[in-house]
């Protein structure tokens with residue numbers, strides 16, 4: 001057995017309500033053996049060889065942060081692109097500053113173009129959003145470059161814009177682009193199904209293995225920067241199991257990586273969403289045997305109900321959208337039910353992507369039926385995202401024993417936009433109703449759904465406790481949460497959602513020695529500054545990993 | 550003249566009978582090289598004696614057809630068809646049960662190298678009315694029906710003639726002038742799925758005999774040029790028993806050979822090669838009198854009209 005290391009700290013916030021604060025934590029072989037003060041842990045220290053490490057004497061230790069819902073493959077695809085964003089993003093190698101004007105956008109794009117050495121490199125930029133950046137059209141991009149293909153990808157992939165060089169670079173013939181109803185050559189805009197034509201060519205860049213590996217490498221560093229020691233890959237694989245597994249094994253399953261990843265397989269594969277439920281169960285069960293130390297599986301699957309929140313394809317109960325459009329189902333409700341039945345009978349934890357209140361209604365209706373047919377305790381049926389919901393549905397979540405993994409950031413970035421353009425004030429005011437979940441005592445995790453929002457748990461918690469909308473105004477003060485609730489949602493309750501609360505999520509004897517090391521105590525920081533608490537780094541299974549400055 | 554591969558979309562909610570339609574179409578001896586793109590490869594069930602080769606995602610049949618799985622990239626699946634040594638003459642694409650038909654029609658109809666031929670929506674006589682009122686999928690099912698060029702009404706044998714009439718009346722109520730084709734056991738005639746033979750010269754040859762007694766094909770060679778505007782209005786006035794119109798005619802306004810393609814209530818005019826022979830073909834389920842009457846309506850569009858509306862109204866009233 002190895003020597004014990006005792007980390008002393010200005011304060012240890014254990015997130016164990018029975019023993020909330022401490023000054024020291026003793027660690028051996030990657031696990032916690034004792035929590036308390038140097039004095040209280042004397043029996044352990046007297047009996048075993050140990051060393052005191054006081055490098056955190058001015059810091060606050062928290063349990064390692066957990067984001068139960070990210071998508072590493074999306075990071076692999078997007079992070080190697082040039083980012084120009086309306087919100088500030090801390091990237092591993094750079095800050096993407098908040099650029100909120102049309103002029104600012106074009107100026108930054110020009111700067112990027114001039115900084116590129118290889119004249120043949122295609123300029124792919126992500127993060128464009130019309131609300132802030134106005135109309136960016138072909139002619140303006142021609143001024144950025146006459147010769148280099150420039151592709152401006154909208155933040156949630158609603159549209160893309162390109163210049164003349166880009167139009168020439170695409171494989172599709174000009175006449176084919178011309179006749180497409182969702183491609184406008186005059187403005188250089190590709191939208192909805194027209195986008196697929198653009199991606200037919202652009203994917204050849206983004207899915208290049210060398211580039212993807214680089215993106216994954218950056219994603220790893222982002223996860224670390226956010227202070228995480230555990231993340232969940234909530235719907236694996238994104239596209240292709242063989243390719244992604246090779247990438248993840250090579251890049252994540254290594255000794256120098258300061259976090260583990262719980263992988264939750266898709267209950268049905270993307271695209272066709274088909275195959276019989278029994279075949280899908282067999283596929284998932286076989287995948288679970290692949291687990292390694294850092295790439296873990298559990299007895300869980302991800303299913304999907306309605307469409308994306310950012311794409312305004314969530315399914316809404318009446319009165320629906322202001323403009324009268326409809327959301328979509330990602331799988332047929334009957335097929336969703338058949339899959340859920342299969343996985344339920346097999347005892348799996350089911351995570352369901354639900355963004356709108358009609359999607360949630362479907363998930364809860366199916367859960368209720370499953371419970372009637374085959375009651376289960378501790379099933380942890382998890383509502384993922386929970387964007388638009390009703391207060392009554394929240395009650396039903398509680399009554400059915402379901403839990404929530406919430407996309408809180410929606411209210412910050414989209415709250416006001418959806419109030420004005422999508423669903424109106426009342427429902428935008430109450431979206432991501434975390435306050436209700438707290439009042440009802442529903443176990444809730446917060447997630448970033450990276451790249452939907454920055455993978456920074458303190459930032460997510462800051463949104464939950466303040467509900468500052470994009471303009472800075474508070475949107476839905478009755479749906480703000482307490483600080484305790486928010487901090488649990490990124491530690492112990494997130495661990496519960498991943499069914500790992502016996503190993504991680506709080507600082508207590510027996511758990512893995514995962515800590516997030518903060519420069520300030522969240523409980524002594526004004527709530528509006530929560531997101532700005534600097535992170536020194538993490539301790540993963542007993543080993544300190546400072547963030548690179 | 551276009552060389553794009555025409556796509557027929559087979560849409561419809563779960564359980565509407567799409568797979569049966571596909572299985573029958575693949576096994577049929579219809580003399581066309583069709584590629585059928587399906588979502589669920591496992592559900593395709595073809596007589597082993599018809600299978601030439603089979604691998605992970607393609608079945609090649611002795612009748613020249615292939616069946617391929619779409620996988621998770623629809624565009625890539627289409628590109629793979631276009632890249633085949635001998636590309637298919639027609640593609641039948643099975644839409645996912647939750648696909649909004651308009652969206653998928655735009656997606657594949659404008660995919661480089663392809664064009665939309667028809668959007669056929671399978672509706673199950675037994676369940677479609679309930680589904681159309683379902684809290685979760687009602688809007689989707691109604692939207693699928695509304696956007697159909699042709700509705701293939703399946704399982705009519707299971708509900709009996711009276712209930713089948715009821716469903717048809719209900720469908721017509723949802724979609725005035727709906728083109729409905731009864732496909733009780735899932736048989737969708739090739740002429741209905743893909744239209745009259747595509748190659749321009751083949752139109753003047755014998756039109757394939759429809760295996761179904763109630764599908765009729767009427768052909769006519771108009772003696773004069775026709776007016777686009779007149780044709781467009783005639784098409785709107787066609788009885789709902791006419792499902793498809795295809796033809797080549799000399800446009801009275803421009804003097805150019807023009808291709809008319811009409812499926813259900815949707816039509817388009819395209820430029821045709823100058824040496825094409827004039828012909829009009831109607832496919833539908835009407836009686837002989839109805840079909841011939843429809844043809845007369847179309848071929849009457851033979852004059853340039855000073856005030857098209859009133860002239861047209863006068864013509865159909867006499």
Ligand SMILES: [Zn+2]
Nearest residue numbers: 069071234449
């Ligand atoms: Zn997600």
